[in-house]
Amino acid sequence: MDKSEEIKRLIIDFENDKISSEKALIEINKLSNVVVDNFSLQTYNSSMDLEMYVRILTLESIADWQEIDDKRAIDLINEILTSTDDDAVLLRNFEALEKRYSKPTGALSDWIFHDDITEANELLLLLKKNTTIIL
Known part of the structure; x- marks a missing residue:
């Protein structure tokens, strides 16, 4: 079994x-x-x-999330966009991409499902954008 x-x-x-x-x-x-x-x-x-x-x-998590490059990020984003009914894939890919690009949990999900951004390259640019607030 x-x-x-x-x-x-x-x-x-x-x-x-x-x-x-x-x-x-x-x-x-x-x-x-x-x-x-x-x-x-x-x-x-x-x-x-x-x-x-x-x-x-x-479902195995993406262990090598630190190694995600632009091409792989686009592939993972496209997998998200084509697997919106598969919570396991969504959670796995959201976690890896948000960790890789130092974004808060839920950021990528919000952009896709709340802001209706569904272009992979645009989502990658948002992930790569530095949003760190320096005090």
Whole structure:
């Protein structure tokens, strides 16, 4: 059984009161790429289905985010723009790009979904823009 299926089974067992939240969390956190807490485990289903939750927990993060260059940034932005229904890809790519360009969490998401900026090159320019306030 792959780790996605194992995590899914643990969550279902927890939801069916076959195992405690403590046991579920211990086992899930051994397998997950994201630390899962009790609140997340008990409330994920208010915002997504089980498959998406498991995908978020198991999708590998971008470990070499410091090495992201312009071409790769454009590729990641385009992946965001074409995967707006895949929360796991969105979260992974937002995190890597915002870390790489020292932007606050949510900045890229706001530009895309709030400001309706959907041109990859324009988004890259915003990421690269120095917005540091020097006192």
